[in-house]
Amino acid sequence: MTIEIRRVDQSFDRHGDLLELILRAFAYMDWRIDPPSSAHRLTPALLKEKASQECAFVAQDGGRLAGCIFLKPEPDALYIGKLAVEPTMQGRGIGRRLLVTAEATAREHGLKALRLETRIELIENHRVFSGWGFHKTAENRHAGFDRTTSIEMRRELE
Template identity: 50%
Template sequence: MQIPADFGRWGDVLALIMHAFALMDGIIDPPSSAHLLTVEALRAKALRETGFVALDGDRIVGCVFALERVEDLYVGKLAVAPDRQGQGIGRRLMQAAEDLARSRGKADIELETRIELTANHATFARLGFHETERTAHQGYDRPTSITMRKTIS
């Protein structure tokens, strides 16, 4: 479901992201920017981006945000509740982002994933993404992120 303008469950979305991204703690360096999120930051993010949530009854079990750029759609903060991973929730959220991109006339979707998260690289490759570059976070002299892109048209 696309997050409506009057969405009142940002605390639940934040809790989901923090729980899902906690699995990366101690694995990725630098730490995830998810640690900087607040309810207010998510509200502001939703004003600039389109958010989607996956629900199981009343429980939020997944989310993703999509930022429309001139030439493509950038997807970020994909999170699925750890106890629900492997059930197609992330795939459905990414499909919602693809559908949004098509509706906005975008031919490509781009995302970034951390170097250390090799399972994520494989998952995104299965979804049709391919690596386009490796970049380093500020202050790092080695690649820390992989940019991946998918052509959808």
């Protein structure tokens, strides 16, 4: 397996395939989280627009999409969103390679930290992100909820 990380630019024309990848990667959480994932509101057109407004990257194995990450510069950190790895390819270091890309992007923007949010119910994600050096910084709730629905995690860059 030779994974290539590629920036999603104007020449990228596989937004439908990218949406399918995200939905497959997030499917395991469908019955576990409330409210449902915002991934269900995405369309190929919305992904194309999102990629034009943020820093988006895909991981490819030959012509096959293996993963993606969307990065949004904020005043004090680079926000990581829609980090997804093809379920049949998880455990092969693709997520970590995308995270290295996020670190490089943060440095390019002069940012010294990475930030992400993960749902409160997804304990296994909390462990993975902790293993990647992230620590919990806040608990958040979606509009209309009277309980914590997500946690915010942050990783300072050296």
